[in-house]
Amino acid sequence: MGNRRMARAVAPVLGIETSCDETASAVVDSDGRVLAELVLSQEREHALFGGVVPEIAARAHLRYLPNQVRDVMARAGVRFGDLAGVAASAGPGLIGGLIVGSQMAKGIALAQGLPYFAINHLEAHALTARLPGLVEGGAPFPYLLLLMSGGHCLCVAVEGVGRHVRLGGTVDDAAGEAFDKVAKLLGLGWPGGPALERLAAQGNPARHALPRPMLGRPGCDFSFSGLKTAVAQIVAPLGSGALAETDAADIAASFQRAVADVMADRAIHAMQMMRARDPKAGLLVVAGGVAANAAIRAALQQAAGAEGFRMVAPPVRLCTDNAVMVAWAAVERLKLGLIDDLAFAPRPRWPLEALVASDASP
Ligand code: KG4
Ligand code: ZN
Numbered sequence: 001m002g003n004r005r006m007a008r009a010v011a012p013v014l015g016i017e018t019s020c021d022e023t024a025s026a027v028v029d030s031d032g033r034v035l036a037e038l039v040l041s042q043e044r045e046h047a048l049f050g051g052v053v054p055e056i057a058a059r060a061h062l063r064y065l066p067n068q069v070r071d072v073m074a075r076a077g078v079r080f081g082d083l084a085g086v087a088a089s090a091g092p093g094l095i096g097g098l099i100v101g102s103q104m105a106k107g108i109a110l111a112q113g114l115p116y117f118a119i120n121h122l123e124a125h126a127l128t129a130r131l132p133g134l135v136e137g138g139a140p141f142p143y144l145l146l147l148m149s150g151g152h153c154l155c156v157a158v159e160g161v162g163r164h165v166r167l168g169g170t171v172d173d174a175a176g177e178a179f180d181k182v183a184k185l186l187g188l189g190w191p192g193g194p195a196l197e198r199l200a201a202q203g204n205p206a207r208h209a210l211p212r213p214m215l216g217r218p219g220c221d222f223s224f225s226g227l228k229t230a231v232a233q234i235v236a237p238l239g240s241g242a243l244a245e246t247d248a249a250d251i252a253a254s255f256q257r258a259v260a261d262v263m264a265d266r267a268i269h270a271m272q273m274m275r276a277r278d279p280k281a282g283l284l285v286v287a288g289g290v291a292a293n294a295a296i297r298a299a300l301q302q303a304a305g306a307e308g309f310r311m312v313a314p315p316v317r318l319c320t321d322n323a324v325m326v327a328w329a330a331v332e333r334l335k336l337g338l339i340d341d342l343a344f345a346p347r348p349r350w351p352l353e354a355l356v357a358s359d360a361s362p
Helices: 002-007 043-047 054-076 095-112 121-130 175-185 193-200 225-238 245-277 294-307 324-335 354-360
Strands: 013-017 022-028 034-041 085-091 116-120 143-148 153-160 163-169 283-287 310-312
Touching: 013 054, 013 095, 013 324, 022 054, 022 324, 034 054, 043 054, 054 095, 085 095, 085 121, 085 324, 095 116, 116 121, 116 324, 121 143, 121 153, 121 163, 121 283, 121 324, 143 245, 153 245, 163 245, 175 193, 175 225, 175 245, 193 245, 193 294, 225 245, 245 294, 283 294, 294 310
Parallel strands: 013 085, 085 116, 143 283, 283 310
Antiparallel strands: 013 022, 022 034, 143 153, 153 163
Protein backbone atom coordinates (compact mmCIF):
# COMPACT_ATOMS: atom_id res chain seq x y z
CA MET A 1 0.00 0.00 0.00
CA GLY A 2 2.74 2.41 1.01
CA ASN A 3 4.59 1.74 -2.21
CA ARG A 4 1.47 2.21 -4.26
CA ARG A 5 0.98 5.56 -2.63
CA MET A 6 4.59 6.52 -3.23
CA ALA A 7 4.30 5.55 -6.88
CA ARG A 8 1.51 8.05 -7.43
CA ALA A 9 2.96 11.14 -9.04
CA VAL A 10 0.43 13.59 -7.69
CA ALA A 11 -2.64 13.11 -5.54
CA PRO A 12 -5.79 12.10 -7.44
CA VAL A 13 -9.01 13.97 -8.02
CA LEU A 14 -12.53 12.73 -7.27
CA GLY A 15 -15.03 13.47 -10.04
CA ILE A 16 -18.83 13.33 -9.79
CA GLU A 17 -21.34 13.29 -12.66
CA THR A 18 -25.07 13.83 -12.02
CA SER A 19 -26.16 16.18 -14.80
CA CYS A 20 -28.66 13.83 -16.41
CA ASP A 21 -29.60 10.23 -15.68
CA GLU A 22 -26.23 8.64 -14.93
CA THR A 23 -24.96 8.70 -11.35
CA ALA A 24 -21.20 8.39 -11.71
CA SER A 25 -18.05 8.82 -9.61
CA ALA A 26 -14.41 8.30 -10.48
CA VAL A 27 -10.95 8.80 -9.01
CA VAL A 28 -8.31 9.81 -11.56
CA ASP A 29 -4.71 10.76 -10.84
CA SER A 30 -2.79 13.59 -12.44
CA ASP A 31 -1.26 11.23 -15.00
CA GLY A 32 -4.76 10.30 -16.14
CA ARG A 33 -4.73 6.87 -14.53
CA VAL A 34 -8.22 5.80 -13.56
CA LEU A 35 -7.89 4.42 -10.01
CA ALA A 36 -11.60 3.56 -9.81
CA GLU A 37 -14.82 4.41 -11.64
CA LEU A 38 -18.49 3.62 -11.13
CA VAL A 39 -21.50 4.42 -13.28
CA LEU A 40 -25.07 3.71 -12.31
CA SER A 41 -27.53 4.15 -15.14
CA GLN A 42 -31.06 5.15 -14.11
CA GLU A 43 -32.47 3.70 -17.30
CA ARG A 44 -34.89 1.46 -15.40
CA GLU A 45 -36.31 4.38 -13.42
CA HIS A 46 -37.06 6.42 -16.54
CA ALA A 47 -37.92 3.76 -19.14
CA LEU A 48 -41.51 3.56 -17.87
CA PHE A 49 -41.99 7.20 -18.83
CA GLY A 50 -40.21 7.03 -22.18
CA GLY A 51 -37.64 9.65 -21.23
CA VAL A 52 -35.74 11.22 -18.35
CA VAL A 53 -38.02 12.62 -15.63
CA PRO A 54 -36.02 15.38 -13.87
CA GLU A 55 -37.57 14.91 -10.42
CA ILE A 56 -37.03 11.15 -10.49
CA ALA A 57 -33.45 11.68 -11.68
CA ALA A 58 -32.65 14.10 -8.83
CA ARG A 59 -34.08 11.76 -6.21
CA ALA A 60 -32.21 8.79 -7.65
CA HIS A 61 -28.91 10.72 -7.60
CA LEU A 62 -29.57 11.59 -3.98
CA ARG A 63 -30.24 7.94 -3.17
CA TYR A 64 -27.24 6.47 -5.00
CA LEU A 65 -24.48 9.05 -4.79
CA PRO A 66 -23.34 8.94 -1.12
CA ASN A 67 -22.74 5.17 -1.16
CA GLN A 68 -21.24 5.30 -4.61
CA VAL A 69 -18.70 7.94 -3.60
CA ARG A 70 -17.70 5.92 -0.53
CA ASP A 71 -17.42 2.85 -2.71
CA VAL A 72 -15.32 4.46 -5.45
CA MET A 73 -12.90 5.89 -2.87
CA ALA A 74 -12.54 2.47 -1.24
CA ARG A 75 -11.92 0.82 -4.59
CA ALA A 76 -9.31 3.44 -5.45
CA GLY A 77 -7.67 2.91 -2.05
CA VAL A 78 -7.71 6.66 -1.46
CA ARG A 79 -8.76 8.61 1.65
CA PHE A 80 -10.62 11.90 1.23
CA GLY A 81 -7.74 13.74 2.85
CA ASP A 82 -5.33 12.39 0.21
CA LEU A 83 -7.24 13.94 -2.69
CA ALA A 84 -5.89 16.88 -4.67
CA GLY A 85 -9.40 18.14 -5.31
CA VAL A 86 -13.07 17.34 -5.76
CA ALA A 87 -15.02 18.04 -8.94
CA ALA A 88 -18.63 17.79 -10.06
CA SER A 89 -20.46 18.59 -13.27
CA ALA A 90 -22.05 21.98 -12.52
CA GLY A 91 -23.92 22.36 -15.81
CA PRO A 92 -25.38 22.31 -18.33
CA GLY A 93 -27.96 19.76 -17.27
CA LEU A 94 -30.96 19.09 -15.05
CA ILE A 95 -30.77 21.41 -12.07
CA GLY A 96 -31.88 18.87 -9.44
CA GLY A 97 -29.10 16.46 -10.31
CA LEU A 98 -26.54 19.24 -10.67
CA ILE A 99 -27.36 20.43 -7.16
CA VAL A 100 -27.00 16.92 -5.70
CA GLY A 101 -23.58 16.35 -7.28
CA SER A 102 -22.30 19.86 -6.62
CA GLN A 103 -23.36 19.84 -2.96
CA MET A 104 -21.65 16.50 -2.44
CA ALA A 105 -18.42 17.76 -4.02
CA LYS A 106 -18.54 21.03 -2.11
CA GLY A 107 -19.23 19.24 1.17
CA ILE A 108 -16.17 17.01 0.78
CA ALA A 109 -14.01 19.93 -0.38
CA LEU A 110 -15.12 22.06 2.56
CA ALA A 111 -14.66 19.32 5.15
CA GLN A 112 -11.21 18.38 3.86
CA GLY A 113 -10.01 21.84 2.86
CA LEU A 114 -9.59 20.74 -0.77
CA PRO A 115 -9.87 22.66 -4.04
CA TYR A 116 -13.32 22.44 -5.63
CA PHE A 117 -13.98 22.34 -9.36
CA ALA A 118 -17.30 23.30 -10.97
CA ILE A 119 -16.89 21.41 -14.21
CA ASN A 120 -18.74 22.28 -17.39
CA HIS A 121 -20.13 18.95 -18.58
CA LEU A 122 -19.50 19.81 -22.24
CA GLU A 123 -15.90 20.72 -21.52
CA ALA A 124 -15.53 17.38 -19.74
CA HIS A 125 -16.70 15.60 -22.91
CA ALA A 126 -14.36 17.83 -24.93
CA LEU A 127 -11.24 17.15 -22.85
CA THR A 128 -11.75 13.37 -22.57
CA ALA A 129 -9.68 12.85 -25.72
CA ARG A 130 -6.66 14.23 -23.83
CA LEU A 131 -6.70 11.42 -21.25
CA PRO A 132 -3.21 9.97 -21.62
CA GLY A 133 -3.18 6.80 -23.69
CA LEU A 134 -6.48 7.41 -25.43
CA VAL A 135 -5.32 9.04 -28.64
CA GLU A 136 -2.05 7.88 -30.10
CA GLY A 137 0.41 10.74 -29.86
CA GLY A 138 -1.96 12.61 -27.53
CA ALA A 139 -4.62 15.13 -28.49
CA PRO A 140 -2.86 18.50 -28.62
CA PHE A 141 -5.03 21.60 -29.07
CA PRO A 142 -6.70 22.47 -31.32
CA TYR A 143 -9.01 19.66 -32.35
CA LEU A 144 -12.57 19.32 -33.49
CA LEU A 145 -15.18 17.73 -31.24
CA LEU A 146 -18.43 16.36 -32.60
CA LEU A 147 -20.63 15.64 -29.60
CA MET A 148 -23.78 13.66 -30.34
CA SER A 149 -25.82 12.57 -27.33
CA GLY A 150 -29.39 12.49 -26.11
CA GLY A 151 -29.20 16.10 -24.98
CA HIS A 152 -26.49 17.60 -27.17
CA CYS A 153 -25.50 17.79 -30.79
CA LEU A 154 -22.74 20.24 -31.57
CA CYS A 155 -19.41 20.86 -33.28
CA VAL A 156 -16.78 22.53 -31.13
CA ALA A 157 -13.32 23.86 -31.86
CA VAL A 158 -11.42 22.78 -28.73
CA GLU A 159 -8.55 25.25 -28.56
CA GLY A 160 -7.50 25.01 -24.93
CA VAL A 161 -8.80 24.44 -21.42
CA GLY A 162 -11.63 26.96 -21.09
CA ARG A 163 -11.14 27.94 -24.73
CA HIS A 164 -13.83 26.45 -26.90
CA VAL A 165 -15.69 27.78 -29.90
CA ARG A 166 -19.05 26.36 -30.90
CA LEU A 167 -18.91 26.07 -34.68
CA GLY A 168 -22.47 24.83 -35.05
CA GLY A 169 -25.13 22.66 -33.51
CA THR A 170 -28.67 21.47 -33.73
CA VAL A 171 -31.41 24.02 -34.25
CA ASP A 172 -34.02 21.62 -32.83
CA ASP A 173 -33.55 18.05 -31.56
CA ALA A 174 -30.28 16.45 -30.52
CA ALA A 175 -29.17 13.46 -32.61
CA GLY A 176 -29.87 10.95 -29.82
CA GLU A 177 -33.24 12.56 -29.20
CA ALA A 178 -34.09 11.98 -32.88
CA PHE A 179 -33.11 8.32 -32.54
CA ASP A 180 -35.21 8.04 -29.39
CA LYS A 181 -38.27 9.68 -30.98
CA VAL A 182 -38.10 7.55 -34.13
CA ALA A 183 -37.57 4.44 -32.00
CA LYS A 184 -40.73 5.35 -30.13
CA LEU A 185 -42.66 5.68 -33.41
CA LEU A 186 -41.44 2.18 -34.28
CA GLY A 187 -42.58 0.82 -30.93
CA LEU A 188 -39.09 0.23 -29.53
CA GLY A 189 -38.24 0.89 -25.88
CA TRP A 190 -36.32 3.81 -24.38
CA PRO A 191 -33.56 4.78 -24.93
CA GLY A 192 -34.15 3.79 -28.50
CA GLY A 193 -30.79 4.30 -30.21
CA PRO A 194 -29.27 0.85 -29.61
CA ALA A 195 -32.55 -0.98 -30.41
CA LEU A 196 -33.00 1.07 -33.57
CA GLU A 197 -29.48 0.24 -34.70
CA ARG A 198 -30.10 -3.48 -34.18
CA LEU A 199 -33.36 -3.29 -36.14
CA ALA A 200 -31.76 -1.25 -38.93
CA ALA A 201 -29.22 -4.01 -39.48
CA GLN A 202 -32.00 -6.17 -40.94
CA GLY A 203 -33.60 -3.42 -43.03
CA ASN A 204 -33.25 -1.89 -46.46
CA PRO A 205 -31.90 1.67 -46.16
CA ALA A 206 -32.95 2.49 -49.73
CA ARG A 207 -36.65 1.73 -49.22
CA HIS A 208 -37.66 5.21 -48.04
CA ALA A 209 -36.29 8.41 -49.53
CA LEU A 210 -36.18 10.44 -46.31
CA PRO A 211 -35.09 14.09 -46.24
CA ARG A 212 -31.49 15.03 -45.41
CA PRO A 213 -32.05 18.26 -43.42
CA MET A 214 -29.26 20.85 -43.75
CA LEU A 215 -27.32 18.77 -46.27
CA GLY A 216 -25.00 21.03 -48.25
CA ARG A 217 -25.89 24.15 -46.26
CA PRO A 218 -23.01 26.41 -45.27
CA GLY A 219 -21.79 25.98 -41.69
CA CYS A 220 -22.29 22.92 -39.54
CA ASP A 221 -25.72 23.29 -37.97
CA PHE A 222 -28.00 20.27 -37.70
CA SER A 223 -31.74 19.77 -37.79
CA PHE A 224 -33.58 16.54 -37.06
CA SER A 225 -37.20 17.41 -36.38
CA GLY A 226 -38.19 17.31 -40.09
CA LEU A 227 -36.67 13.87 -40.40
CA LYS A 228 -38.67 12.64 -37.43
CA THR A 229 -41.86 14.11 -38.94
CA ALA A 230 -41.13 12.39 -42.26
CA VAL A 231 -40.84 9.07 -40.42
CA ALA A 232 -44.11 9.77 -38.58
CA GLN A 233 -45.81 10.33 -41.94
CA ILE A 234 -44.58 6.96 -43.19
CA VAL A 235 -45.64 5.17 -40.02
CA ALA A 236 -49.14 6.73 -39.78
CA PRO A 237 -50.75 5.02 -42.82
CA LEU A 238 -49.35 1.66 -41.73
CA GLY A 239 -51.98 1.52 -38.99
CA SER A 240 -52.05 1.98 -35.25
CA GLY A 241 -51.06 -1.61 -34.36
CA ALA A 242 -47.56 -3.03 -34.23
CA LEU A 243 -45.62 -2.56 -37.45
CA ALA A 244 -44.62 -5.58 -39.49
CA GLU A 245 -41.01 -6.46 -38.65
CA THR A 246 -39.75 -5.80 -42.19
CA ASP A 247 -41.56 -2.45 -42.44
CA ALA A 248 -40.09 -1.32 -39.13
CA ALA A 249 -36.61 -2.53 -40.11
CA ASP A 250 -36.73 -0.70 -43.47
CA ILE A 251 -37.82 2.53 -41.78
CA ALA A 252 -35.09 2.18 -39.16
CA ALA A 253 -32.44 1.53 -41.81
CA SER A 254 -33.63 4.42 -43.99
CA PHE A 255 -33.65 6.78 -41.01
CA GLN A 256 -30.21 5.73 -39.83
CA ARG A 257 -28.80 6.18 -43.34
CA ALA A 258 -30.29 9.69 -43.53
CA VAL A 259 -28.75 10.64 -40.17
CA ALA A 260 -25.39 9.18 -41.19
CA ASP A 261 -25.44 11.15 -44.46
CA VAL A 262 -26.27 14.37 -42.66
CA MET A 263 -23.65 13.76 -39.99
CA ALA A 264 -20.96 13.14 -42.57
CA ASP A 265 -21.88 16.28 -44.51
CA ARG A 266 -21.96 18.45 -41.40
CA ALA A 267 -18.68 16.98 -40.16
CA ILE A 268 -17.02 17.80 -43.49
CA HIS A 269 -18.14 21.41 -43.16
CA ALA A 270 -16.98 21.51 -39.55
CA MET A 271 -13.55 20.13 -40.49
CA GLN A 272 -13.21 22.78 -43.18
CA MET A 273 -14.19 25.49 -40.70
CA MET A 274 -11.70 24.07 -38.25
CA ARG A 275 -8.91 24.09 -40.80
CA ALA A 276 -9.75 27.67 -41.73
CA ARG A 277 -9.26 28.59 -38.05
CA ASP A 278 -6.00 26.68 -37.83
CA PRO A 279 -4.32 25.01 -40.82
CA LYS A 280 -2.60 22.56 -38.45
CA ALA A 281 -5.92 21.13 -37.19
CA GLY A 282 -6.28 17.50 -38.20
CA LEU A 283 -8.03 15.60 -35.42
CA LEU A 284 -11.76 14.87 -35.23
CA VAL A 285 -12.99 13.52 -31.90
CA VAL A 286 -16.49 12.06 -31.81
CA ALA A 287 -18.29 11.57 -28.50
CA GLY A 288 -21.75 11.04 -26.99
CA GLY A 289 -23.99 7.99 -27.02
CA VAL A 290 -24.76 8.27 -30.73
CA ALA A 291 -21.05 7.83 -31.48
CA ALA A 292 -21.61 4.18 -30.52
CA ASN A 293 -23.61 3.74 -33.75
CA ALA A 294 -21.49 1.77 -36.23
CA ALA A 295 -23.14 3.21 -39.37
CA ILE A 296 -22.61 6.77 -38.15
CA ARG A 297 -19.06 6.05 -37.11
CA ALA A 298 -18.30 4.57 -40.53
CA ALA A 299 -19.78 7.58 -42.33
CA LEU A 300 -17.77 9.96 -40.14
CA GLN A 301 -14.63 7.93 -40.64
CA GLN A 302 -15.03 8.22 -44.38
CA ALA A 303 -15.69 11.96 -44.13
CA ALA A 304 -12.60 12.43 -41.98
CA GLY A 305 -10.50 10.48 -44.47
CA ALA A 306 -11.76 12.67 -47.30
CA GLU A 307 -10.76 15.80 -45.39
CA GLY A 308 -7.37 14.44 -44.30
CA PHE A 309 -8.43 14.35 -40.63
CA ARG A 310 -7.76 11.54 -38.20
CA MET A 311 -10.93 10.44 -36.43
CA VAL A 312 -10.90 9.07 -32.93
CA ALA A 313 -13.78 7.93 -30.78
CA PRO A 314 -13.09 7.28 -27.11
CA PRO A 315 -14.33 3.87 -25.90
CA VAL A 316 -18.09 3.94 -25.37
CA ARG A 317 -17.82 4.04 -21.55
CA LEU A 318 -15.89 7.33 -21.85
CA CYS A 319 -18.05 8.59 -24.73
CA THR A 320 -21.32 8.45 -22.81
CA ASP A 321 -21.84 10.26 -19.52
CA ASN A 322 -19.23 9.24 -16.95
CA ALA A 323 -17.24 10.72 -14.09
CA VAL A 324 -13.75 9.94 -15.41
CA MET A 325 -14.16 12.86 -17.79
CA VAL A 326 -15.21 15.14 -14.94
CA ALA A 327 -12.21 14.19 -12.82
CA TRP A 328 -9.88 14.53 -15.79
CA ALA A 329 -11.20 18.00 -16.68
CA ALA A 330 -10.45 18.96 -13.07
CA VAL A 331 -6.91 17.56 -13.35
CA GLU A 332 -6.39 19.75 -16.43
CA ARG A 333 -7.80 22.77 -14.61
CA LEU A 334 -5.80 22.10 -11.46
CA LYS A 335 -2.59 22.12 -13.50
CA LEU A 336 -3.51 25.63 -14.68
CA GLY A 337 -4.57 26.79 -11.21
CA LEU A 338 -8.19 27.18 -12.35
CA ILE A 339 -9.96 26.46 -9.05
CA ASP A 340 -13.56 27.44 -8.41
CA ASP A 341 -15.23 29.17 -5.53
CA LEU A 342 -17.50 27.12 -3.26
CA ALA A 343 -20.17 29.75 -3.92
CA PHE A 344 -20.40 28.67 -7.57
CA ALA A 345 -24.08 28.01 -8.35
CA PRO A 346 -24.86 25.13 -10.77
CA ARG A 347 -26.06 26.31 -14.17
CA PRO A 348 -28.75 24.41 -16.11
CA ARG A 349 -27.62 26.40 -19.14
CA TRP A 350 -23.92 26.99 -19.47
CA PRO A 351 -22.59 27.48 -22.97
CA LEU A 352 -18.96 26.58 -23.58
CA GLU A 353 -18.16 30.11 -24.67
CA ALA A 354 -19.05 31.42 -21.21
CA LEU A 355 -16.29 29.34 -19.67
CA VAL A 356 -13.35 31.71 -19.77
CA ALA A 357 -15.39 34.68 -18.58
CA SER A 358 -17.00 32.67 -15.78
CA ASP A 359 -13.60 31.50 -14.58
CA ALA A 360 -12.27 35.02 -14.56
CA SER A 361 -15.04 36.39 -12.38
CA PRO A 362 -15.83 34.76 -9.05
O1 KG4 B 1 -24.26 10.36 -24.20
P1 KG4 B 1 -25.47 9.62 -23.76
O2 KG4 B 1 -25.28 8.27 -23.13
O3 KG4 B 1 -26.30 10.42 -22.73
C1 KG4 B 1 -26.70 11.73 -22.88
O4 KG4 B 1 -27.68 11.96 -23.62
O5 KG4 B 1 -26.07 12.60 -22.27
O6 KG4 B 1 -26.39 9.47 -25.04
C2 KG4 B 1 -27.59 8.77 -25.00
C3 KG4 B 1 -28.23 8.90 -26.36
C4 KG4 B 1 -29.63 8.34 -26.40
O7 KG4 B 1 -30.44 9.24 -27.09
C5 KG4 B 1 -29.46 7.03 -27.14
O8 KG4 B 1 -30.62 6.64 -27.84
C6 KG4 B 1 -28.33 7.35 -28.08
O9 KG4 B 1 -27.46 8.16 -27.33
N1 KG4 B 1 -27.64 6.15 -28.52
C7 KG4 B 1 -27.59 5.72 -29.80
C8 KG4 B 1 -26.89 4.49 -29.78
N2 KG4 B 1 -26.52 4.22 -28.50
C9 KG4 B 1 -26.99 5.25 -27.74
N3 KG4 B 1 -28.06 6.26 -30.92
C10 KG4 B 1 -27.85 5.59 -32.06
N4 KG4 B 1 -27.22 4.42 -32.13
C11 KG4 B 1 -26.72 3.82 -31.02
N5 KG4 B 1 -26.09 2.65 -31.10
ZN1 ZN C 1 -23.09 14.19 -21.75
